[in-house]
Amino acid sequence: MARTTSAFRIEAFGETSVLKMTEVELPEPAAGEIQIEHAAIGVNYIDIYHRKGVFAAPLPLPSGLGMEGVGTVTALGAGVSGFAIGDRVAYVGGPPNGYSQARNLPAARALAVPDDLTSETVAALIFKGLTVEYLIHRCRKVEPGDTVLWHAAAGGVGSIACQWLSSKGVTVIGTVGSPEKAKIAEANGCSHVINYRAEDFEARVKEITHGAGVDVVFDGVGADTFAKSLNCLRPRGAMVSFGEASGPVDPVPVSSLGAKGSLTLTRPSIAHYTADRGEYESAAESLFGAIRAGIVLAPEITTYALADAAQAHADIEERRTTGSVVLVP
CATH class of the missing domain: 3.40.50.720 (NAD(P)-binding Rossmann-like Domain)
Incomplete structure (x- = not known):
């Protein structure tokens, strides 16, 4: 059964004023999709590019925003295997709709989250950590x-x-x-x-x-x-x-x-380094291993309420933040 959820939508490209939070319909997940309830949402500079329409391929409008998050699986579409309702998952990529309380997501983008890592830690690290992983190991291997x-x-x-x-x-x-x-x-x-x-x-x-x-x-x-x-x-x-x-x-x-x-x-673009499911999972395992080993620690995490996403963008653009920025529904 379809439900409604709070989510940000942009109807025009521009400054932070184009970010509008609204109630939208959330249908049952389609075949190959899962539905998740967000616990934490990562904010990245690519979101600002998308909001301004300056990225290489501007989003078709109107559009959601947000490329990463962590949440709990609440529904499964037909043909989905490897996940169950109640699982905690993280994702990077997929249709931009992370700035939301809940969303549907291609199951191919979901990654199982280790039990010993908090949702905010994973939201702070997953996109940025996978970015670093591909940059220093696969884009230009540093020795x-x-x-x-x-x-x-x-x-x-x-x-x-x-x-x-x-x-x-x-x-x-x-x-x-x-x-x-x-x-x-x-x-x-x-x-x-x-x-x-x-x-x-x-x-x-x-x-x-x-x-x-x-x-x-x-x-x-x-x-x-x-x-x-x-x-x-x-x-x-x-x-x-x-x-x-x-x-x-x-x-x-x-x-x-x-x-x-x-x-x-x-x-380079992270999309081309995580498009293959095997590479995507292997990169996540490498990142989670580095976190567990104490090699990679979560940087200072600045949290904002989901409703304050525009302020988060403004602070990032003015370089008033350090470390990672996370939205909490």
């Missing part, structure tokens, strides 16, 4: 002894990355925007921290590496950091541009990558 530059090292993704990389014997140079965030990055394993508001990060990276440059740059910031980041790479280094928090990156002449040292440039 012990490598040196990497990670922008926004005190953010949700950056905090996890610094912990995971430092545990592997990687030298991490992190950039941050304040002395307070520098302390967070240091606590999470950064060997060197650069406050980009007070120092030229390109000059500092060259100083730290004695002019050699870094093996990899992981850049989720975009316009403000991209050009100088290329200059921080050693010959045959790799630039991984995985976000545009400060705005889109200007086009790059292919020939410039050769001139700067036969560099590699990629713009």
Whole structure:
């Protein structure tokens, strides 16, 4: 039987004012779907891209919002196996509808949640943790002894990355925007921290590496950091541009990558690294194992009521948050 649930819908792209919470009909799950009641919902920068319509493929409007969550299975569609009513599951991806009290979800996107992990911890870590997992293990495999530059090292993704990389014997140079965030990055394993508001990060990276440059740059910031980041790479280094928090990156002449040292440039998406069910489950097992081993700890978690999603977006955009942001229905 269909029911109603509270959920956010956007009918136009724009600023936080386009976020509207409303009552919507929630039908019985279709074949291959499960229905879940949310316990915690992760907020990510991709949600802001979707809200603004600046992502590579803008959402068809009207649309929901939100790409990850944790909840309890309340109904099963036809043909679903491997899950039962009452199971606790997490998900990344699927139709954007995470900002809701309850939703239907393709069962192929659901992951069993270990009993010893809280819903808020998983919501804080699952999307960002799987992002780090694919970036450092499969997009550009980082090896012990490598040196990497990670922008926004005190953010949700950056905090996890610094912990995971430092545990592997990687030298991490992190950039941050304040002395307070520098302390967070240091606590999470950064060997060197650069406050980009007070120092030229390109000059500092060259100083730290004695002019050699870094093996990899992981850049989720975009316009403000991209050009100088290329200059921080050693010959045959790799630039991984995985976000545009400060705005889109200007086009790059292919020939410039050769001139700067036969560099590699990629713009990956988590969708392409979790599309295969086997890879998706394996990545989650790797992440949950790192959490259990104490390698990856949940960063500072800032919680907002689901109804306050617009404020959460505003705080993230103004860089008033550190760690992870979670909505609680």
